[in-house]
Amino acid sequence: MSRKKTNLILPRRYHPLLGVTETERAIKLLKDFFELNLATELNLSRVTAPLLVQGGTGINDDLSGIECPVAFPVKDLPGVRAEIVQSLAKWKRLQLAALNFEPGYGLYTDMNALRPDETLDNTHSIYVDHWDWERVIAPPQRNVEFLRRMVAKIYACLKRTEHFVFERYPVIRPELPEEITFIHAEELRARYPALPPKQREHRLLQDCGAAFILGIGGELDDGTIHDGRAPDYDDWSTPTPDGRRGLNGDILIWNPVLRMAFELSSMGIRVDRRALRRQLRIRGCEERQKLFWHQKLLRDEMPLSIGGGIGQSRLCMYFLRKAHVGEIQASLWPDEMIATCRRHNIPLL
Numbered sequence: 001m002s003r004k005k006t007n008l009i010l011p012r013r014y015h016p017l018l019g020v021t022e023t024e025r026a027i028k029l030l031k032d033f034f035e036l037n038l039a040t041e042l043n044l045s046r047v048t049a050p051l052l053v054q055g056g057t058g059i060n061d062d063l064s065g066i067e068c069p070v071a072f073p074v075k076d077l078p079g080v081r082a083e084i085v086q087s088l089a090k091w092k093r094l095q096l097a098a099l100n101f102e103p104g105y106g107l108y109t110d111m112n113a114l115r116p117d118e119t120l121d122n123t124h125s126i127y128v129d130h131w132d133w134e135r136v137i138a139p140p141q142r143n144v145e146f147l148r149r150m151v152a153k154i155y156a157c158l159k160r161t162e163h164f165v166f167e168r169y170p171v172i173r174p175e176l177p178e179e180i181t182f183i184h185a186e187e188l189r190a191r192y193p194a195l196p197p198k199q200r201e202h203r204l205l206q207d208c209g210a211a212f213i214l215g216i217g218g219e220l221d222d223g224t225i226h227d228g229r230a231p232d233y234d235d236w237s238t239p240t241p242d243g244r245r246g247l248n249g250d251i252l253i254w255n256p257v258l259r260m261a262f263e264l265s266s267m268g269i270r271v272d273r274r275a276l277r278r279q280l281r282i283r284g285c286e287e288r289q290k291l292f293w294h295q296k297l298l299r300d301e302m303p304l305s306i307g308g309g310i311g312q313s314r315l316c317m318y319f320l321r322k323a324h325v326g327e328i329q330a331s332l333w334p335d336e337m338i339a340t341c342r343r344h345n346i347p348l349l
Contacts, residue, residue, distance in 0.1 A: 177209040
């Protein structure tokens with residue numbers, strides 16, 4: 001591992017509330033509890049996820065559109081370029097169609113991915129683990145009100161998980177507010193016009209403790225975007241009755257250890273045919289319409305859906321009050337980061 005400048009937040013007088021062995025046990029308990037609650041709350045059935053998909057099909061997630069997946073040839077599949085998944089945002093929708101899920105029901109899976117273009121710090125790793133979920137919706141449910149109801153259900157799972165952890169580890173006190181705050185990215189920009197997006201999130205979460213920021217990926221009134229989103233899964237461009245745009249967003253909470261806004265989930269109502277064409281045109285990548293996945297959507301061979309990803313390591317990091325994601329998962333880190341963490345009582349696995 002090369003030596004390079006680290007991007008670390010080092011909490012003063014940090015001391016893990018749980019030792020390494022107890023943390024490993026707590027991770028298992030916490031993940032099992034949250035997974036069961038999420039599946040029950042959203043009517044989801046577990047399916048097995050792929051680690052890799054075929055390149056050139058449009059199935060892999062492009063994230064913000066600039067990240068490059070890990071790719072390699074396969075000896076027994078001449079001409080095929082395999083790609084390690086970056087997330088399963090589009091693969092899940094194929095599975096909804098293949099398994100004939102009805103509206104109101106869906107799937108979830110343990111997603112393991114590699115994102116080598118990540119900037120490594122307290123919350124970002126090369127290795128990514130999510131609960132990726134997707135649920136079929138009916139046409140009348142493609143609206144902001146339905147999106148907010150689904151966010152509230154997920155937040156209820158977070159609140160129950162917080163109580164579950166507190167019952168078993170009383171040293172970890174509950175921090176989440178009773179209600180989650182909903183705000184559009186345009187409203188957030190208007191509230192803090194002099195601040196860049198990440199600092200807007202920081203100020204907001206300092207005040208409210210938990211928020212869902214809507215409309216991420218679409219252009220704001222000043223010509224900027226709050227954060228990048230690929231054009232072919234979340235719908236960030238459809239007009240809404242309040243004069244805004246976008247049927248997607250992020251769940252963020254205030255992290256009391258790192259003293260920062262902390263993203264747990266990116267989710268949204270997915271593009272339909274019109275939104276897909278519109279967003280590909282906005283991003284200047286209309287050629288994607290020729291890809292396998294995009295053709296299936298344009299031919300109405302996949303259902304309307306809502307879905308997202310919830311970070312497993314991040315969720316454990318928050319509820320167990322850890323200062324670094326490397327206290328939850330085993331990954332690769334720069335030597336300087338490992339040494340700095342050791343000096344500041346942050347034990348990386």
